[in-house]
Amino acid sequence: MIRLKRIHCLLALAASILLLASCEGNANEQAQAEKASSEQRISQPPVQPVITRDGRNVHIAMTAQVTDVEISKGVFYNAWTFNGTVPGPVLHVKEGDTIHFTLHNMDPDVPHSMDFHAVHAAPSKKFIDIMPGEQGSFSYSADTPGVFMYHCGTKPVLAHIANGMYGMIIVEPKDGYPSDNEIDREYTIVQSEWYKEQDFEDFLNGEPEYVVFNGTDYSLSQPPLLAKVGDTVRIYINNAGPNEVSSFHIVGTIMDRVYLDGNPRNILYGMQTILLPASGGAIVEFTVTEAGDYPIVTHQFDHATKGAVGILRVTADGMDNGDPVSGH
């Protein structure tokens, strides 16, 4: 198993031995102290993002941090996160806004960065690494409406996404969606995979241990999502991967409208299942006509069985009736 967080310590140890051969004892002590400190499992409390608006300028301040997150009941993963949660916070901006983004890297060991799929930007200038303990600020305009992934883009990207550094940014169209006035309820779902903790070999060649919605294998069933009979429901969905596609499906209904990648011009009608590539997003809308529990799944049932199941509970008054969830 490769412990990525320790690579720099090993490099420091190697450098110390090469460059300070005459002080071998001191170098070894220093390297060992660094190694010991980096091997302490830290868990930094979640820090709330700070988001303020000034006209068409949106200021977003986020953290990169190491935090234990619960991925199944009683199962914790020492994750690399944005703001201490996986997925990171859902960001909302409007088409035409300028995003002024600041990333504070609280991780004591590893550089991190931010890659917004919602913007045009030179990655070599705007998605650059922020060193441990430092912060960086970047500005970009959000000119394309949609439902986009954001993620850490630091190499190896696979490790940073598999360890939890991703989330959803919604760029609302300047004129809204054609169906806005029909929507009664909205939810956001990010699908992703969990592998063996901090195990790059498993990220690369293994199978996910969990495939989840919103970070855990129970987040959308305990408690269930809710709707009232007759409601039209909108779900913003994004598949963070890092490796698998999603075959997004809601049992017992048909998606009346789908906006692929959340663009109002990419509209499809009457869809049973939508394919979301890794990083892909969509808005799905449907009307629930009968009371009951509607499972939300990826129709790749190995992945659903590994956790990617939610429940939309539809009741006469839209309140939870407290029944045990019934689902797939």
Ligand SMILES: [Cu+2]
């Ligand atoms: Cu990162």
